[in-house]
Amino acid sequence: MKTLLVYPSFPRTYWGMEYTRRLTGRKALLPPLGLLTVAALLPADWTARLVDMNAEPLRDADLAWADVVFLSAMQIQRESYRDVIRRAHALGKKVVVGGPYVTTDPDSSADADAIVLGEAEDLVGMLCADLSAGRLAPRYEAPARPDVTRSPVPRFDLLRIEAYHSLGVQFSRGCPFNCEFCDIIEIFGRVPRTKPPAQLLTELDAIRATGYRGSVFVVDDNFIGNKGAASRLLPEIEAWMRRHHHPFELYTEASVNLASEDALVAGMVRAGFTAVFLGIETPDEDSLHLTKKSQNMRDPLAESVMRIARSGIRVMAGFIIGFDNEKPGAGQRIVHFVERTTVPTAVFRML
Numbered sequence: 001m002k003t004l005l006v007y008p009s010f011p012r013t014y015w016g017m018e019y020t021r022r023l024t025g026r027k028a029l030l031p032p033l034g035l036l037t038v039a040a041l042l043p044a045d046w047t048a049r050l051v052d053m054n055a056e057p058l059r060d061a062d063l064a065w066a067d068v069v070f071l072s073a074m075q076i077q078r079e080s081y082r083d084v085i086r087r088a089h090a091l092g093k094k095v096v097v098g099g100p101y102v103t104t105d106p107d108s109s110a111d112a113d114a115i116v117l118g119e120a121e122d123l124v125g126m127l128c129a130d131l132s133a134g135r136l137a138p139r140y141e142a143p144a145r146p147d148v149t150r151s152p153v154p155r156f157d158l159l160r161i162e163a164y165h166s167l168g169v170q171f172s173r174g175c176p177f178n179c180e181f182c183d184i185i186e187i188f189g190r191v192p193r194t195k196p197p198a199q200l201l202t203e204l205d206a207i208r209a210t211g212y213r214g215s216v217f218v219v220d221d222n223f224i225g226n227k228g229a230a231s232r233l234l235p236e237i238e239a240w241m242r243r244h245h246h247p248f249e250l251y252t253e254a255s256v257n258l259a260s261e262d263a264l265v266a267g268m269v270r271a272g273f274t275a276v277f278l279g280i281e282t283p284d285e286d287s288l289h290l291t292k293k294s295q296n297m298r299d300p301l302a303e304s305v306m307r308i309a310r311s312g313i314r315v316m317a318g319f320i321i322g323f324d325n326e327k328p329g330a331g332q333r334i335v336h337f338v339e340r341t342t343v344p345t346a347v348f349r350m351l
Contacts, residue, residue: 001046001131004066005039005158007032008073008080009053014347016054017165027163028054033170033219034099034120035072036154041124043132048158053080055163063091068131071112072099078108085111094136096127100187106139118142119173119188121151148173148193153206166215166251169203171195171233175222177255179279180291181320181351184221192225197236204240208247218252223276224264225255234267241272251275251316257295259304265311275314278305283337284330287323305341317343322351 010016017029032052039048049065051058063069069088073081078101088095089111097109098116109115114136116123123140130136148170156167174192175184207216224230241248250273258265258276268276280301281293288296309315319334338346 001043001128002065002067003039003042003046003048003070004062004068005032005035005048005050005070005072006058006084007035007050007052007054008071008077008084010077011079013076014349021165024165026165027056028052029165030168030217030219031055031159031164032072033154033168035070036156036158037151038070038072038098038120038124039155039158040152041120043128046128048155050155050158052159052163053084055160058084058087060087060091063088063093066093069093069095071095071097073097073101074099075101075105075108077101082111085109094131096131096136100183103187104183114138114140116140119146121146121148145173145189145193148195149199151195151199153203156206156210159210161210161212166217167207167212168217168219169200169207170219171200171223172220172225172229175225175255177222177295178292180293188221192222192229194226194229194233197233200233201236201240204237204248208244213247214249216248216250218250218273221253223252223254224258224261227261227264231264231267234264234271237271238267246272248272249274251277253277253279255295256280256301256304257298259307260299265308265313269312273313275316276308277316277318278308280305280317280337281320282323282326282330283333284323284327286325286327287330290325291323302337302341305343309342314345315341315343316345316347317341318347318349320349320351 012018042048051062071084085095094113096114097112102109102115103117106115119142123142127140172192172194173188176190254276256278283301285297305315
């Protein structure tokens with residue numbers, strides 16, 4: 001069966017990084033790692049193609065080629081997402097949708113032929129069997145959160161590598177914290193599930209085999225969600241990087257309490273991590289308390305950021321405007337915080 005995996009385009013927002021990309025000469029920031037993983041789960045006798053609409057246009061000829069269209073998106077991509085469904089149906093193609101947008105808002109996709117809720121590893125086999133038999137159900141839902149040690153190596157061979165600023169690998173899913181505004185724990189849970197080091201190194205091998213050299217994003221929403229697993233992984237990455245003459249520059253996301261983990265920070269530096277994205281959200285402790293962002297209040301926030309920066313790891317900081325108890329001047333307080341900590345990359349979003 002011919003399967004077309006489509007990733008919709010981002011509007012002009014933080015997510016699209018349009019103006020940053022102009023500096024790099026790339027068409028997109030990152031490839032859709034979820035769809036590449038789904039592609040690896042398809043039956044061996046199926047043929048897969050990927051169209052990332054952030055890197056290339058979706059042509060009618062692409063849709064005409066396919067027997068079925070698989071579509072995944074975040075909420076911010078919803079306009080392009082709905083347009084892809086419309087275009088595919090106009091050409092008589094069945095559309096199966098999944099990913100974070102559908103999982104957190106199933107009613108958003110009533111016009112699709114089938115919706116897939118949750119993570120794919122335990123679902124794709126049944127879905128493909130039903131497609132092959134011509135008995136597609138309207139809804140498939142993961143019975144539980146899957147064991148990520150059984151997740152396959154993503155199909156990096158489907159990418160136009162030259163289009164991307166970075167490639168990605170995933171070490172863990174889930175986060176132990178309970179931030180009130182965050183959907184990560186709704187999608188992936190509060191118990192981080194991790195891959196063994198050898199599994200992640202196999203994914204790095206697969207990227208290296210494409211000929212790519214450059215930055216690799218470890219896409220975990222909290223790389224240190226399981227500190228023990230992260231600490232066991234880092235020496236393995238360090239040794240792999242030495243063996244292969246440091247082909248990649250790594251970056252990731254982590255909670256601010258990374259600053260109090262000197263051994264982990266040092267291990268990240270030795271392993272080739274050069275940057276980390278931190279969810280600072282706000283310097284206002286009342287808002288952090290209200291939203292249960294307790295990990296940002298264990299130590300003085302500015303000192304934590306500067307401590308990580310002094311290690312040699314560049315800090316990228318995310319901020320949120322619009323908390324329920326926010327007092328006037330919140331934006332200026334964020335600006336002051338950024339200036340005080342000399343954060344080179346600050347990202348602002350409305351709650």
